[in-house]
Amino acid sequence: MYARAAVCGKDDPVSDSRPSRRATKTPNAVREGLQPVRNRSLGDEVYEALEKLILMGELERGVRLPSEGDLCSRFEVSRPVVRRALERLREKGLIQSRKGSGSFVSISAIDTPAVAGPEEQLSSILGALEFRLSVEPEAAYYAAIRRSDDNLATIASALEDFRQLSVGSARSRVDIAFHRAIAQGARNDHYVRALDVISYDIDLGVTIARHLSQLGQAERHTAIFAEHERIYLAIKAQDPSAARAAMVEHLERSRLRVTARGQEVVRRSKTAD
Known part of the structure; x- marks a missing residue:
């Protein structure tokens, strides 16, 4: 029923706007029903999903995040979308990247006072x-x-x-x-x-x-x-x-x-x- 975005390409420039994921044959009623109330992009959804998983403890402090390829497969988005989400998580101090090792949940992530535990x-x-x-x-x-x-x-x-x-x-x-x-x-x-x-x-x-x-x-x-x-x-x-x-x-x-x-x-x- 759904058009599957090209995912996990090395640098596939797939737009992170939601309409690109819709098959043209999808009924209008279904497309309208799947529109996000705040018009979040795919990058926003990936970022917010990972943020909530970290804050809920699903992704524990110090644990290594799945690879970029694994994340883009699970979320069915392109690598650029995943990279933007990870960059936002780094800016917020929720994850840290180690060259050659990947990204890890920050030890202090759950202690961030500005977010709910x-x-x-x-x-x-x-x-x-x-x-x-x-x-x-x-x-x-x-x-x-x-x-x-x-x-x-x-x-x-x-x-x-x-x-x-x-x-x-x-x-x-x-x-x-x-x-x-x-x-x-x-x-x-x-x-x-x-x-x-x-x-x-x-x-x-x-x-x-x-x-x-x-x-x-x-x-x-x-x-x-x-x-x-x-x-x-x-x-x-x-x-x-x-x-x-x-x-x-x-x-x-x-x-x-x-x-x-x-x-x-x-x-x-x-x-x-």
Whole structure:
């Protein structure tokens, strides 16, 4: 479904603007649903993803970052995009580069006073999930009632994109594309705007961290797909109560997954102090 950018070339001058990643055959509704609320470039997303992973403790102090080639493969971007992101991390003091050895997370990275620590980051992510539990079940309810055939096709397309998401990939907007398509199907722009407000926490706080942390990833992906599929089938059947219940179940399970993983991250960060 998605056009794959030329990645990992030695110096491939691929633009880091988001539109270059869209296949021309992608339906307009899907393209619109994947637009970032703050129009962040790919470089911004890579930088913010790595920044959050460092601050959450997923990438621990002193650890060597994956190579440029590995990062551009995981994020599906070009080397220039990765290099710009790494340069910003160096300027902020979060990483240090050693000639011939690569880039390493700075020993003092987590102690940077201007940024939130792991507990605050986890709290923000859980707060976003709490907010979603008060919004998205109703969006699914109304999507089951109001969705058009085009809306259903967009939801189905997003579900299929998630199913095909490969283990280890970091295509961060595939998950939220599914939820946003449902919000659009509810025919109420307030639901869409509500998701846009917290898209950063959804994309970077949960999805990217999950992609770069390999532990149990395949099983987690299978479970999340099954939860998404139940929501889709209820909307397809135009069963609003079942759609609402399936969304509640999915978000509650997401909260459990994030809590379990996040508590381990916080524990590791305290042990390292």
